[in-house]
Amino acid sequence: MYTRFPYPALFRSRLQGLALPRSRDGLVVIDSLIENSGPKRDLQGLDAAIGMFYGDVLTHTIPGSHWEVVEEGFPEVRISSKTSISVIHVAQRRLDVGVPTLAMNYDHALDVIGQERL
DSSP: OEEEOOOOHHHHHHHTTOEEESSHHHHHHHHHHHHTSOSGGGGTTOHHHHHHHHHHHHHHHSTTOEEEEEETTEEEEEOSSSOEEEHHHHHHHHHHTOOSOHHHHHHHHHHHHHHHTO
């Protein structure tokens, strides 16, 4: 499945008409755009859009995962009965610190699920 990324002007030229796959590959595209975007100030305001896309990938690729709103403005995706991910906080950390990448976060979520099933 694909989704249209609700991108602001920064990504407009790079994503024009591009439908990102709701998969790890889509996260890699966003990570690449973040890495090649230039000054961090150009990334301000993207945390919600990036976080929602990350959450969309989680809910479309991890069976049984679903959205939850625990705190207004900071939705989470519950990936198991024991674990939920604050997708906006993941995006904020990615934009502010640079690591872990969205793809790394996704891989970690898969590892957590695998360990919880053991």
